[in-house]
Amino acid sequence: MKRTTSELFLRVERQSGAPLRLQIERELRSAIQSGRLAAGALLPSTRALAGDLAVSRGVIVEAYEQLLAEGYLLSARGSATRVAARRTEGSLASPANPVVQSFRFDFRPGLPDFSLFPRRLWMSAMRRVLGRAPDLALDYPDSRGVHQARVALAAYLNRVRAAAAQADRIVLCNGTTQGIALLCRVLRERGVRKIAVEDPGHADQCTDIRSFGLETPRIPVDDDGIVVDRLQRTDARAVLVTPAHQYPTGSVLTSERRAALLDWAERRDTLIVEDDYDAEYRYDREPIGALQGLCPDRVAYVGTTSKTLSPALRLGWLVLPHSLAEDVAAVKLQSDRGSGVFEQLAYAELLERGDIDRHVRRTRLIYRSRRDALVGALRERFPKQRIHGVAAGLHLLMDLRPGSDEKGIVDAAASRSIRVYGGSSYYARPAAAPPSLLLGYGGIAEEIIDAGVSELEKVILGAS
Numbered sequence: 001m002k003r004t005t006s007e008l009f010l011r012v013e014r015q016s017g018a019p020l021r022l023q024i025e026r027e028l029r030s031a032i033q034s035g036r037l038a039a040g041a042l043l044p045s046t047r048a049l050a051g052d053l054a055v056s057r058g059v060i061v062e063a064y065e066q067l068l069a070e071g072y073l074l075s076a077r078g079s080a081t082r083v084a085a086r087r088t089e090g091s092l093a094s095p096a097n098p099v100v101q102s103f104r105f106d107f108r109p110g111l112p113d114f115s116l117f118p119r120r121l122w123m124s125a126m127r128r129v130l131g132r133a134p135d136l137a138l139d140y141p142d143s144r145g146v147h148q149a150r151v152a153l154a155a156y157l158n159r160v161r162a163a164a165a166q167a168d169r170i171v172l173c174n175g176t177t178q179g180i181a182l183l184c185r186v187l188r189e190r191g192v193r194k195i196a197v198e199d200p201g202h203a204d205q206c207t208d209i210r211s212f213g214l215e216t217p218r219i220p221v222d223d224d225g226i227v228v229d230r231l232q233r234t235d236a237r238a239v240l241v242t243p244a245h246q247y248p249t250g251s252v253l254t255s256e257r258r259a260a261l262l263d264w265a266e267r268r269d270t271l272i273v274e275d276d277y278d279a280e281y282r283y284d285r286e287p288i289g290a291l292q293g294l295c296p297d298r299v300a301y302v303g304t305t306s307k308t309l310s311p312a313l314r315l316g317w318l319v320l321p322h323s324l325a326e327d328v329a330a331v332k333l334q335s336d337r338g339s340g341v342f343e344q345l346a347y348a349e350l351l352e353r354g355d356i357d358r359h360v361r362r363t364r365l366i367y368r369s370r371r372d373a374l375v376g377a378l379r380e381r382f383p384k385q386r387i388h389g390v391a392a393g394l395h396l397l398m399d400l401r402p403g404s405d406e407k408g409i410v411d412a413a414a415s416r417s418i419r420v421y422g423g424s425s426y427y428a429r430p431a432a433a434p435p436s437l438l439l440g441y442g443g444i445a446e447e448i449i450d451a452g453v454s455e456l457e458k459v460i461l462g463a464s
């Protein structure tokens, strides 16, 4: 009869004729050599393993003693037996954590300051919702998201973003990225072949959309946002736009262009996908309401906590036209059976208590000071270069002198431990794009911004 353990997956075969102790030793030795049992792994007590394998405890004691003597196992007096470190260099040993490169001056765009994440608020909201939730809350959720979270979110978006959101047209998802992917799947199933995107725009979003077999005709952007006239010339059935703060140029879609865009959608029976990724952070002028609020049946609104809280949460949402809501919820169900319930409940709780409002108000002041420091430092050192998109968000774009070697500057900056991004990679044809630098100020301390720009100046002077 074969017997296996529940914790270790060791096999012993009584009919084989080989002594049980030898079989157990051999099994353990080869599990350690192959890396299946990793360094530090805890072994069951001799009593538990003997019970599992239905052998006498003395057999296990002897097997462990033999492997201790051979150096495969370690056991300090009074503590449990573990796998020794030096024997686990087998193929299954976990690779070391990849080293994340850190920069002295990190202007990586589009990220919040992780140290501002409201850990205590989040932890107490989690504790409260978990303590209060009935056992039923541990079932698979409604694929659209927990009802309470959708209600709280609808109220928040209507108040803060002038949206026209209803709870039953919201689908909570894993960030903007999944929201757009869900829309792509539904649109593709409905026969859509082209989704227009802004040029410049978010390069990864283009790649993602194309991965669903959709084409992405590029539509230019100017200081007034997407050039709607150019959209009229395509046969795209949907367009992905960033009206409140164009990514990456930062331009704001003017009211004329908004009207023209909505008119395009009405007349052509097409869909506008509104990526409202960083609209909470608007510094100088009145906030611009979401396009979705003007025409909820033509606009699929996509939002995220990636800027206000953290991209690690992977918590975002879609607010959908009536005609799409059911199909998108069905695709969400099919993709992953719904997003994490307790994160949604914790977020809902923070929304309801006004904690998110307070957090955004507080962080907005911090980011505005950083924005001011960066704009001031850039204007002083590069007085001739235009700076775009400073009114909102967590990044800005600075033109470089025509003919500048953008890539050379980005690389030289990196070699001096300064992280900046080249603007041309956001264009459909990078080689033809004007050279520019994208600088984020979300994650860099205000005190070192000036020094960072001063170092950057040296890099740019050295490259010209």
Ligand SMILES: Cc1ncc(COP(=O)(O)O)c(C=O)c1O
Pocket: 110, 174, 175, 176, 177, 178, 202, 242, 247, 275, 277, 303, 304, 305, 306, 311, 316
């Ligand atoms: C234009 C744009 N939209 C959305 C996002 C956020 O994506 P997600 O919500 O999937 O984190 C980003 C993040 O950098 C972005 O740049």
